[in-house]
Amino acid sequence: MASDARVTQDSRWSNRSVAPALNRVQRLNDDGCDIVRRHWVQQSVAQSLGADRLAEVAAQRIAAVRGLAPPVIAVDLQAGWMSMPFVAGARLEPQWWQHESQVAAVLELLTVLRELPAAPLPVVHLADRAGRLHRELETIAPGLARRWDASLHGCFGEWQREPALALEALECFVHGDLSTDNLLGTPEGGLVLLDFEYAHRGHRLEELAGLVVSGAVPTDQWRGWLSAQDRPLFETLLRTRALRDGLWTDLAMTLTGNAAAARAH
Numbered sequence: 001m002a003s004d005a006r007v008t009q010d011s012r013w014s015n016r017s018v019a020p021a022l023n024r025v026q027r028l029n030d031d032g033c034d035i036v037r038r039h040w041v042q043q044s045v046a047q048s049l050g051a052d053r054l055a056e057v058a059a060q061r062i063a064a065v066r067g068l069a070p071p072v073i074a075v076d077l078q079a080g081w082m083s084m085p086f087v088a089g090a091r092l093e094p095q096w097w098q099h100e101s102q103v104a105a106v107l108e109l110l111t112v113l114r115e116l117p118a119a120p121l122p123v124v125h126l127a128d129r130a131g132r133l134h135r136e137l138e139t140i141a142p143g144l145a146r147r148w149d150a151s152l153h154g155c156f157g158e159w160q161r162e163p164a165l166a167l168e169a170l171e172c173f174v175h176g177d178l179s180t181d182n183l184l185g186t187p188e189g190g191l192v193l194l195d196f197e198y199a200h201r202g203h204r205l206e207e208l209a210g211l212v213v214s215g216a217v218p219t220d221q222w223r224g225w226l227s228a229q230d231r232p233l234f235e236t237l238l239r240t241r242a243l244r245d246g247l248w249t250d251l252a253m254t255l256t257g258n259a260a261a262a263r264a265h
């Protein structure tokens with residue numbers, strides 16, 4: 001975790017003029033303990049973007065039991081923060097998928113995540129998530145929203161043609177924003193997850209799709225991680241996740257007042 005304030009989802013701001021102000025983290029010393037306090041963005045912005053404070057706290061506590069996240073020390077929902085121990089570590093290399101040891105560690109992490117209890121988390125359908133973001137964007141920036149109309153229509157059509165996506169039980173623990181920005185490699189060789197504000201119950205392959213999209217993992221690489229039966233379904237998940245990320249970015253830019261950067265996107 002960084003010792004100064006930073007914006008979450010920072011990989012999404014590449015080639016942007018200014019990053020919007022969202023959550024920030026603050027490193028503190030509390031009675032000799034090195035801790036991090038995570039200050040949430042205002043609730044109205046969080047709700048528009050689909051972030052859920054209660055789900056975040058619940059998900060981080062679940063993951064912490066398995067050593068996959070820092071334990072939650074304290075939460076103040078009214079003041080808008082949670083605190084946790086500082087974790088020393090380094091983010092994965094952007095092209096982590098080129099290194100066999102890192103690929104093995106990430107795939108093992110995904111296996112463990114799928115086994116975590118997900119009952120306390122809300123169910124979120126990825127295509128519905130994209131649709132909600134689009135509706136939010138329509139209310140405040142209709143011109144930006146129209147740019148996504150065709151992609152969203154195509155996305156919904158794909159989901160209708162893939163009954164396994166719509167009918168398969170959404171019962172897996174999903175971090176919801178998994179990327180190299182939210183994955184730390186510890187000095188002990190483990191992986192630690194950060195920033196669970198989009199955690200939910202979702203599709204078993206959704207988490208892998210998020211990593212592939214955020215890391216621009218080439219097709220010839222990720223195909224080897226999936227069965228032949230899952231590959232067509234996974235391609236639909238990839239396109240939906242890329243759509244969701246694009247909508248999220250435009251909405252976040254607009255909500256935080258950075259309309260010029262949003263228009264330039």
